[in-house]
């Protein structure tokens with residue numbers, strides 16, 4: 001597929017959202033992520049909704065959009081496996097490791113991704129990076145543990161701040177808080193994810209290494225580039 005060089009970031013998102021339909025298995029339930037790129041995918045999915053059973057959603061926001069478009073949404077507990085999970089990313093590297101959670105949906109995203117045989121990441125080309133770490137790393141935390149987790153990140157050179165919305169700590173779909181951590185170098189994503197996951201009070205760290213992408217549909221000025229990992 002070719003695209004003129006004048007496509008905006010929004011148009012690139014539309015392009016990859018539509019390209020992701022190719023990975024949806026007819027007659028099945030599809031795993032659906034969260035974010036502005038996924039919103040394009042959901043809109044595209046609505047055009048083939050009669051050929052699928054429905055979706056498992058990773059956020060209240062995606063659930064609302066899916067349902068508004070007439071796509072049935074199943075609880076994750078009703079599903080044993082999914083062929084495919086389609087989601088965006090804040091960063092993705094050349095191995096398919098990602099940073100996610102810019103939209104605060106990282107925990108449910110990881111849960112739904114873990115049900116899927118294949119993770120298809122959809123992103124515009126600004127998300128492809130040589131190494132993870134430039135985007136502030138989202139970490140969902142239990143509020144009473146926030147200060148000690150901030151100190152643990154400081155000890156490894158990171159500056160963690162509490163994400164706020166309208167002057168108040170942002171509350172996730174799970175009733176928890178988000179820390180955004182700047183200044184980290186995530187040279188070994190698998191080891192980093194395992195390490196931070198063990199800290200008491202961490203609900204989910206936004207490094208997706210154990211649930212990495214298998215495919216990335218990257219929107220570029222030249223069209224959709226497919227990366228396989």
Ligand SMILES: O=C[C@H](O)[C@H](O)[C@H](O)COP(=O)(O)O
Pocket residue numbers: 033034035036037038087088089090099100101102103104105106109
């Ligand atoms: O919590 C949000 C998710 O991880 C999103 O998939 C990620 O932030 C990318 O979102 P967008 O497509 O809006 O850039």
